[in-house]
Amino acid sequence: VSVFHRAEVRRIGGPLYSDLRGLGALVDARYALIPVAGGYVQRPAGGRVEVAVAIIDTFGGDVLWFGVVGGEAGDAGSRAVVASAARSLARSLFP
Numbered sequence: 001v002s003v004f005h006r007a008e009v010r011r012i013g014g015p016l017y018s019d020l021r022g023l024g025a026l027v028d029a030r031y032a033l034i035p036v037a038g039g040y041v042q043r044p045a046g047g048r049v050e051v052a053v054a055i056i057d058t059f060g061g062d063v064l065w066f067g068v069v070g071g072e073a074g075d076a077g078s079r080a081v082v083a084s085a086a087r088s089l090a091r092s093l094f095p
Contacts, residue, residue: 009054009063009066010062010063011060011061011062011063012056012061012063013061017061020032020034020056020058020061021058021059021061023058024058024059025058029058030057030058030059031055031056031057031058031064032055032056032058033053033054033055034053034054034055034056035051035052035053036052036053036054036066037051037052038050038051038052038085040076040077040081041070042076043073045073046073046074047073047074047075047076047081048070048071048072048073048074048081048084048085049070049071049081049082049084049085050068050069050070050071050085051068051069051070051085051089052066052067052068053066053067053068053069053089054066055093065093067092069085069088069089069092070085070088071083071084071085071086071087071088072084
């Protein structure tokens with residue numbers, strides 16, 4: 001995740017791009033939603049699940065979007081807490 005933040009990655013290369021290009025061609029997909037990192041982050045007011053995600057153009061390897069989103073606070077291991085992170089990601093992608 002820190003590489004995406006520090007380097008402001010604009011395009012991927014190497015084996016990851018080759019794999020995404022091949023998989024994209026196999027399933028006729030122009031874009032790939034790639035989970036970069038995810039986990040439960042403890043905070044004083046209660047922890048939450050945070051996920052870092054990138055959207056990649058499988059034709060050229062361009063990073064079209066990168067974001068870190070978090071769900072609602074709650075107990076670690078709670079399905080509702082995980083689901084809230086998924087909803088937060090969906091709202092970020094499809095407002």
